[in-house]
Amino acid sequence: DAGVIQSPRHEVTEMGQEVTLRCKPISGHNSLFWYRQTMMRGLELLIYFNNNVPIDDSGMPEDRFSAKMPNASFSTLKIQPSEPRDSAVYFCASSRRTNSYEQYFGPGTRLTVT
């Protein structure tokens, strides 16, 4: 199994630009999560989907952030316009909604906004 795949691994962009982060969950998993990790706030859940439907987006910091899951094998997290305070590592995770609900994380995308 390839695990959770994220792209790009690193992204450097200028303030005001649009940024799109991509995630491919593990095949057969029906829940997908987007997290953000910073030194100040640790790991925070931004949004999660069950069966491609957004369930809880209460962690999305502001309207500049949006996430979509058009099908079971692909999700995007978009920031438009980006700001320096968005600099962080963004992780995608997936799980199969069975007894354990164990989450498996991707390698992350390190975003730097200058």
Next chain:
Amino acid sequence: KQEVTQIPAALSVPEGENLVLNCSFTDSAIYNLQWFRQDPGKGLTSLLLIQSSQREQTSGRLNASLDKSSGRSTLYIAASQPGDSATYLCAVMGNTDKLIFGTGTRLQVFP
């Protein structure tokens, strides 16, 4: 609101020591608890998952225990090795699918 705390924040030990990492949570109504390992600049690797009905889980040199009523979990690492050096995170899941993470314990095992 669930809050997860990990103590100590950092730990440095010589190789071969047995050690205990602590995790506490404020709301005992959890579904499960997961321990993760994170190497610098890398993603999270799941180590152990304990269901709320379980008391402990073991994998190799790792043993995790759960006392739901007191809101505590411990991760025991036996015979520590330099390769165990990493940040260890615990996370709890309540009645939704959301994981709430602690701030982690940064472990260094020196030869």
